[in-house]
Amino acid sequence: PKEISSRMTSDTALIEQVVGTTVSVALRNLLMAIGGTIYLFYLVPGLTVGLVLIIPAIVVPITYFGRRLR
Incomplete structure (x- = not known):
């Protein structure tokens, strides 16, 4: 019992x-x-909006198809 208690604490x-x-x-x-x-x-609002829209549009399909392949 003492050893189990020690291991659980650790x-x-x-x-x-x-x-x-x-x-x-x-x-x-x-x-x-x-x-x-x-x-x-x-710094660059136009580029930031583009990145915020484009990155998820690329990552979501890659994630979806990657899970289907597995």
Whole structure:
């Protein structure tokens, strides 16, 4: 029983560390993407609108067909 408790405590601490790090990195990347898009829109609005419309139009079909192929 003591060994199981020790392992559970260790595993829980490891999961907390991994999840905390992952959430932190994901949040930082999301904020950088939003900030970068806003800054790009400030610099070149026409190009930014084009990118915001064209990139999803390319990524969505690729994702759809990639899943169907699998």
